[in-house]
Amino acid sequence: MTDQNTxxxxxxxxxxxxxxxxxxxASELFAPGVGAQAGPPTTPASDTGTAGNASPGAHSHGGxxxxxxPPERLTSTDPDVFGVPTGREETWRFTPMKRIRPLxxxxxxxxxxxxxTDLPEGVELTSVEAGDPLLKGLPEPVDxxxxxxxxxxxxxxxxxxxxxxxxxxPVTLGLAxxxxxxxxxxxxxxxxxxxxxxxxxxxxTGPAKYSGGVTVLVGDGAQVTLVSIQDWASGSxxxxxxxxxxxxxxxxxxxxxxxxxxxxxxxxxxxxxxxGGRADLFGVYFSxxxxxxxxxxxxxxxxxxxxxxxxxxGALQGExxxxxxxxxxxxxxxxxxxxxxxxxxxxxxxxxARADSVPNLEIETGEIVSAGHxxxxxxxxxxxxxxxxxxxIDAETARRLVVRGFFADVVQNIGIDAIQDRLMGTIxxxxxxxxxxxxxxVEVA
Amino acid sequence: xxxLEIRDLHVTVGEGxxxxxxxxxxxxxxxxxxxxxxxxxxxxxxxxxxxxIAGHPKYTVTGGTVTLDGExxxxxxxxxxxxxxxxxxxxxxxxxxxxxxSNFLRTAATAIKGExxxxxTWVKDVKSEMELLEMDSAFAERNVNEGFSGGEKKRHxxxxxxxxxxxxxxxxxxxxxLDVDALRIVSEGVNRTREEGEIGVLLIxxxxxxxxxxxxxxxxxxxxxxxxxxxxxxxxxxxxxEGYAAYVKDSxxxxxxxxxxx
Numbered sequence: 001m002t003d004q005n006t007x008x009x010x011x012x013x014x015x016x017x018x019x020x021x022x023x024x025x026a027s028e029l030f031a032p033g034v035g036a037q038a039g040p041p042t043t044p045a046s047d048t049g050t051a052g053n054a055s056p057g058a059h060s061h062g063g064x065x066x067x068x069x070p071p072e073r074l075t076s077t078d079p080d081v082f083g084v085p086t087g088r089e090e091t092w093r094f095t096p097m098k099r100i101r102p103l104x105x106x107x108x109x110x111x112x113x114x115x116x117t118d119l120p121e122g123v124e125l126t127s128v129e130a131g132d133p134l135l136k137g138l139p140e141p142v143d144x145x146x147x148x149x150x151x152x153x154x155x156x157x158x159x160x161x162x163x164x165x166x167x168x169x170p171v172t173l174g175l176a177x178x179x180x181x182x183x184x185x186x187x188x189x190x191x192x193x194x195x196x197x198x199x200x201x202x203x204x205t206g207p208a209k210y211s212g213g214v215t216v217l218v219g220d221g222a223q224v225t226l227v228s229i230q231d232w233a234s235g236s237x238x239x240x241x242x243x244x245x246x247x248x249x250x251x252x253x254x255x256x257x258x259x260x261x262x263x264x265x266x267x268x269x270x271x272x273x274x275x276g277g278r279a280d281l282f283g284v285y286f287s288x289x290x291x292x293x294x295x296x297x298x299x300x301x302x303x304x305x306x307x308x309x310x311x312x313x314g315a316l317q318g319e320x321x322x323x324x325x326x327x328x329x330x331x332x333x334x335x336x337x338x339x340x341x342x343x344x345x346x347x348x349x350x351x352x353a354r355a356d357s358v359p360n361l362e363i364e365t366g367e368i369v370s371a372g373h374x375x376x377x378x379x380x381x382x383x384x385x386x387x388x389x390x391x392x393i394d395a396e397t398a399r400r401l402v403v404r405g406f407f408a409d410v411v412q413n414i415g416i417d418a419i420q421d422r423l424m425g426t427i428x429x430x431x432x433x434x435x436x437x438x439x440x441x442v443e444v445a
Numbered sequence: 446x447x448x449l450e451i452r453d454l455h456v457t458v459g460e461g462x463x464x465x466x467x468x469x470x471x472x473x474x475x476x477x478x479x480x481x482x483x484x485x486x487x488x489x490x491x492x493x494x495x496x497x498i499a500g501h502p503k504y505t506v507t508g509g510t511v512t513l514d515g516e517x518x519x520x521x522x523x524x525x526x527x528x529x530x531x532x533x534x535x536x537x538x539x540x541x542x543x544x545x546x547s548n549f550l551r552t553a554a555t556a557i558k559g560e561x562x563x564x565x566t567w568v569k570d571v572k573s574e575m576e577l578l579e580m581d582s583a584f585a586e587r588n589v590n591e592g593f594s595g596g597e598k599k600r601h602x603x604x605x606x607x608x609x610x611x612x613x614x615x616x617x618x619x620x621x622x623l624d625v626d627a628l629r630i631v632s633e634g635v636n637r638t639r640e641e642g643e644i645g646v647l648l649i650x651x652x653x654x655x656x657x658x659x660x661x662x663x664x665x666x667x668x669x670x671x672x673x674x675x676x677x678x679x680x681x682x683x684x685x686x687e688g689y690a691a692y693v694k695d696s697x698x699x700x701x702x703x704x705x706x707x
Contacts, residue, residue: 036533351642381538381539382502384539384540386501386502386523386539386540387538387539387541387552388541388549389497389522389523389524389527389537390523390524390526390527390532390533390535391524391527391553391556391557391605391609392499392524392553392556392557392609393524393552393553393556394524394556395522395523395524397552397556398524399548401541401544401548401552402541402544404543404544405541405542405543405588406542406543408542408543408544409543409588411543412543420680427702438650
């Protein structure tokens, strides 16, 4: 019931899961504010309503008198606490188990990715051994694969940004697979000191079987952007748990771009260590024939006055293209003054592709600023096409403009021109050559 | 010199048994140099007329003709209609995330003119038109209609009309939701176009307010899917004072009579 096989969707049919903001149908347009987005920018908690309550326990909108908190998420550094997944578990039910077995069943190994690093001044790249106090304080793994990774990685690579450092360029870790049969197990910790400002880019390329944990510790008042690019060679398998611990009044931005690989399954968790923190989680994915791309997010609001904003957009084309987006947001009783919004949009470009989209919002206090979510999966937005065509632009060019814009909307959040251009180039290549729309940019100075 | 001719146009919305007739025999002729105001109450089909002429797929033409200089508009695709010289300034312009205004305008101008406008003159044209519409230059780098205020959207529509230079422009409730300043700026943009050239304007509005700024040559009262009265600018004054009540009443009585005789 939470799955929508959009492969059979008519042109511009919106299909949604568990959302109170259904996709806009062409016949419902011509209303003020109707645009590309599936819902309004914010939805007050009191309006999130009771619609779409489909999956048990997955979508409870708490009222003034909570009927009981949902169970705590299981976390542990011990893989055996989770047991061996069968594919029937909630956290694994969307994952093709056969294709992730190479990681789940993979042996410990010394294999590693090739690292090409660019470290600006103020940044230290070091490593810690297993048992280091730093590792004990990290958020725990949420599934067996993440626990195996923590265990097998042994220690961790650590990127340290000194407090109050203002980096003159991004920290770049080019992580290239070398194509061996062994699973590469890895743990990375990015530790950013108070009031520092840093951007860290993880650029994954090449062929690999890779399971990598990433933890970002954002100091009080710090501003950190983590960009993770999955531009893997075909056949690659990548699993990973990303955790962010956002300090008081800190700003954390994460941009996940998944383009390559056979299977990519990333779990991104955010927690707040102090009040006033902000997390912006952006994601872009493009699944071609047979690719499985799964992004699971969990934002845990447990302290007051924090903000989270989630925007993930994906496109699918070709037979067997498959994407999964799970967006869980929990607002605990103590998290008064929370402001949260999450949006997932999927653009299905051909038949035979399937996108699953499941936003879950659990609100345990009424004392919040706003909480909302929206999810829409469908073909092109007819209204956008009509608008462009009504200006003389032919339908094919209009479609390319819309798809390009669909991605650029998220990619432009990276803030690094060279990477944005490269990624848009990759996307355009996969869409087929665009007519030279951008060769002559217009600057209105 | 262009002529848009609409003859006995019938349009439905919806499919099969749900199909509902919105336009019930519209006759209208708009020539270059003329400004026509179409006025009518909510739900009378004014916007349907605008979108039907532009070719929105939601509407099905079940009868009648629309021609531009003798060419069959109804046989053209949406983009062909625009390239033939029709322009629709929309009541609710659509957001296109990730597509900048400058890219959009240039792509549209290239499509309409059949070749990319020369960069230097184009940049100058865009800049001066934006200044005349009191739009900040930063506007060009924003995504199309995304986060625009109501006034910004309408100015953006008029900016497009100025740059694409259509033969016939249909302005669908361009005045709705505008404050006095924005209404003046938008109206001045329309008036500049009228003064400069041979444009024909079809101004669709619910209120007479915009007609204080843009003087129509002809006023058509639109009720229940067709034109029920025509006159000059003085008809707008009459509507200002008396509203649509009399026309709506007539229409209802007529509908009742039709039902009774059926």
